[in-house]
Amino acid sequence: MAKWVRLWGKKRGTRMSGWWVVGSVSEAAFFGALFISGIVSLTNVVSSQVFWSESTFLPTIGFGFWLLVIAASSFIVIGLTAFILQVSQTLASPEQRSVLVDRAKREHQRRASGDEANNLPNLPSLRALTDSPGVKLAYRLAIQRGETTPLLLSSLFSVAWNAMLAVLAVIAVENHLRGHPDWFLTVLLVPFGIVSFFSTRWFFRTFRRQSGIGPTAVEISALPLLPNQSYRLYVCQYGRATFAWYRITLVCFEESTYQQGTDIRTERVPTMRIPICDSNCEEKSLVADPENPLEMDCQFRLPSDMMHSFQGRHNAIVWKIVVEGEVKKWPSFCRSFPVVVFPPDVV
Amino acid sequence: MAVVLPKFPSRRLSTRRSIAVRTEPAVGLRLRSLQQGLEPAETLDFEYCLKRVTPDMVDRLEVSVMWCTEGKGSDDLGVHLFESVTREQLTERPLGQPRRVSTVLPAYPLSYEGRLMKIRWCVRLRLYLSDGREITAEQPFYLGHLTIEV
Numbered sequence: 001m002a003k004w005v006r007l008w009g010k011k012r013g014t015r016m017s018g019w020w021v022v023g024s025v026s027e028a029a030f031f032g033a034l035f036i037s038g039i040v041s042l043t044n045v046v047s048s049q050v051f052w053s054e055s056t057f058l059p060t061i062g063f064g065f066w067l068l069v070i071a072a073s074s075f076i077v078i079g080l081t082a083f084i085l086q087v088s089q090t091l092a093s094p095e096q097r098s099v100l101v102d103r104a105k106r107e108h109q110r111r112a113s114g115d116e117a118n119n120l121p122n123l124p125s126l127r128a129l130t131d132s133p134g135v136k137l138a139y140r141l142a143i144q145r146g147e148t149t150p151l152l153l154s155s156l157f158s159v160a161w162n163a164m165l166a167v168l169a170v171i172a173v174e175n176h177l178r179g180h181p182d183w184f185l186t187v188l189l190v191p192f193g194i195v196s197f198f199s200t201r202w203f204f205r206t207f208r209r210q211s212g213i214g215p216t217a218v219e220i221s222a223l224p225l226l227p228n229q230s231y232r233l234y235v236c237q238y239g240r241a242t243f244a245w246y247r248i249t250l251v252c253f254e255e256s257t258y259q260q261g262t263d264i265r266t267e268r269v270p271t272m273r274i275p276i277c278d279s280n281c282e283e284k285s286l287v288a289d290p291e292n293p294l295e296m297d298c299q300f301r302l303p304s305d306m307m308h309s310f311q312g313r314h315n316a317i318v319w320k321i322v323v324e325g326e327v328k329k330w331p332s333f334c335r336s337f338p339v340v341v342f343p344p345d346v347v
Numbered sequence: 348m349a350v351v352l353p354k355f356p357s358r359r360l361s362t363r364r365s366i367a368v369r370t371e372p373a374v375g376l377r378l379r380s381l382q383q384g385l386e387p388a389e390t391l392d393f394e395y396c397l398k399r400v401t402p403d404m405v406d407r408l409e410v411s412v413m414w415c416t417e418g419k420g421s422d423d424l425g426v427h428l429f430e431s432v433t434r435e436q437l438t439e440r441p442l443g444q445p446r447r448v449s450t451v452l453p454a455y456p457l458s459y460e461g462r463l464m465k466i467r468w469c470v471r472l473r474l475y476l477s478d479g480r481e482i483t484a485e486q487p488f489y490l491g492h493l494t495i496e497v
Contacts, residue, residue, distance in 0.1 A: 021479075093473055095411040099429045122425060122456055254463040256420025267419060269462050307459050307493055312423030315416045315464045343491075345387045345454035 024090045031082035038075025045069060124311045124318075124340050126224055134219030136234045136297075141218045141321065141337035151210050154203040158196075165189070165196045205331075212330045214239020214288065216323050224342040225319070228304040233276060235323060237294040243286035246325040248298060250274040250339070252307065255316040272307075276300045276321070286325075308343040373398040374472050374484040379447070384489040387454040393470050393486065394445040402438040406475040407431060412450055413471060414490075418464035427453055457491035 045068045088097065102121070109119055134140040172189055175182045214237065221232040235248055252272040258265055277298040279286060288294035310317040319341045326332040379392040391412060397405070412428040428450045440446070459466040469487040476482070 093409055094424055095409060095413055095426050095429055095471065095473075096431070098413075098424050098426045102426070254461045256418060256463045258420045267463060271461050305493055307461075308455060308457065310456050310459075310466070312416055312425075314421035315418070315423050317459070317461070317464075343387065343455040343457060 021090075024086060028083055028086040028090070031079045031086060033079075034075050035079030035083055038072050038077075038079055042069065042072035042076065045072060120346065122311055123342065123346070124309050124338075126340055129338070129340060130223055134234070137219040137221045137232055139220050139223050141220060141339065143216070144320065144336040144338060148210065151203075151206045154199070154206045158199045158203040161192075161199050162196055165192050168192065209331050209333065212239075213237075213241055213325075213327055213333050214293070216335050218321055218323065218337045220321075220339065224309075224340040225302060226342055227302050227306050227308075227344050230299060230301045233298045233300065233321070235277075235296045235298070237288045237296075237323075237325075238290075239293075240289050241287075241294075241327045241330070243288070243294070244326040244328055245278075245280040246286050246294070246296070247275075247279070247323075248277040248296065249322045249324070250276055250300070250302075251320055251322045251336075253318045253320065255318060257314045274300065274302065274306075302341070306341065309340045370399060372400040372404060372474070372476065372482055374474050374482055375445075376470060376472055376484045376486050378470070378486055378488060383487070384492055385452055387452055387457070387491060389452055390449050391452050391470070391488070392447065392449040394447045395472055395484070396445045397437070397442040397474065400442050400474075400476075402434065402442065404476055404478075405434050405437055405442070406477050407433050408437060408475070409471075409473040410448060411471045411473075412452075412468075414456055414458075414466055414468045416464050416466055418461075420464055425456070452490055457493050458489040459493055 045065065049065055092100070105121075106119070129141065130139055132140045132142065168185065169189060172182060172185045175185070217236040217238070219234040219236075222229075225231060233248065237243075237246070250273070251270050253268050254271050255266060255268045258267070277296055279296070286294060307317055309319055318338060320336040320338050322334060322336045324332065324334045374395060375398055376395045377393065379394060385391055395410070397408075408431075410428070410430040410432065411426050413424060413426045415425075416423040428448075430448070456466050458468055467487060468490045469485050472484045474482040474484075
């Protein structure tokens with residue numbers, strides 16, 4: 001009986017003290033009440049405007065009316081969705097829910113494409129990797145998405161901040177010229193100027209890192225990769241640069257997404273490295289110029305005991321070909337090209 | 348020479364609790380293969396039985412062969428085999444008698460133990476009793492031999 005009257009539960013490792021039924025019923029009751037209150041308030045708002053409006057022919061529907069409709073509708077949507085979710089979680093086990101979701105997904109895919117034979121759940125899709133043929137080898141790999149994000153962010157921030165600083169500076173100077181100096185604004189320009197200096201420096205550093213070294217083209221002989229098989233890799237480095245060292249590696253990353261408070265975070269760690277090519281300037285000349293790009297033709301064999309790629313909702317195992325190098329008088333660079341490793345018995 | 352004494356629990360179960368443990372319903376589950384490591388496309392053979400249960404106490408039983416992730420990220424789950432056994436199906440034979448289930452294992456995901464995450468395969472039984480209680484039994488096994496010594 002004590003578990004019924006306990007108001008607060010304690011977290012004991014992965015489970016909570018108290019009876020889970022009390023929590024589930026309370027949660028379902030809360031969202032059910034939210035849904036009903038949404039329906040009642042929406043009905044009230046709409047009917048009061050339509051049937052009891054003071055206007056002669058058409059009701060006056062303004063901004064406030066639509067705000068109330070949106071608020072009431074959000075109550076209905078949130079309440080109904082959470083109520084159904086809570087009831088399904090209470091009535092069905094996680095395994096049964098997973099089976100139902102998988103079945104619905106398969107059915108949806110079958111209806112959408114008319115074929116489910118090519119669908120391999122929990123393995124990354126090959127379509128994005130094999131749609132670009134290479135010049136020397138079968139496929140040209142696409143660079144990891146998001147590598148240009150810092151450049152884009154720094155340019156946007158720098159432009160916006162400098163524009164704001166310029167406007168404020170003009171206003172401050174104008175006030176001084178008129179003989180009504182605004183000293184608060186004038187002093188405020190100093191920290192704003194410091195931020196402007198550092199943001200501009202950040203932009204130029206990122207730009208230099210991205211554009212100083214020419215593009216990298218990576219081609220591979222076959223996809224997907226399979227354990228215990230040999231592959232050829234062709235890397236072409238464009239631009240004008242003299243490298244101190246140039247390294248190509250196949251790296252396995254684990255990615256985990258988790259909730260921390262109200263934030264959703266993703267952590268990524270490298271777990272395995274398979275060297276493909278490691279050159280330094282003492283062994284051979286590592287020079288790229290616009291007429292003669294640096295070309296590397298490598299062959300590598302994958303080990304038999306490597307983990308395959310995996311794509312879950314919250315966890316993933318990702319393989320990437322990572323090209324790293326250090327150019328004299330430039331910051332070192334690192335570019336990655338995702339690939340997919342299949343388990344041996346799938347293909 | 349050090350004298351090492353066995354560690355006994357500091358508290359004994361009370362008589363009432365030990366009787367309750369002996370009389371509470373339970374699920375017995377065991378793999379029929381001798382080793383816990385199985386290869387993809389191999390047949391997983393296991394058996395289960397219900398102990399200290401009368402037919403009117405049982406509502407239904409769920410049998411799953413599944414994988415789940417453990418670690419820093421939120422858990423993912425995939426079900427390879429799922430069977431929901433009703434009371435009528437269960438009571439066709441005596442409940443204490445072992446029931447065999449076999450399934451051909453898929454090619455992936457292979458069992459894995461990494462730094463941030465683990466992929467763990469197991470057979471899981473959930474017995475739902477008529478009074479609303481739920482009893483779970485789990486038997487882990489390895490698919491593939493990436494992270495265990497062969």
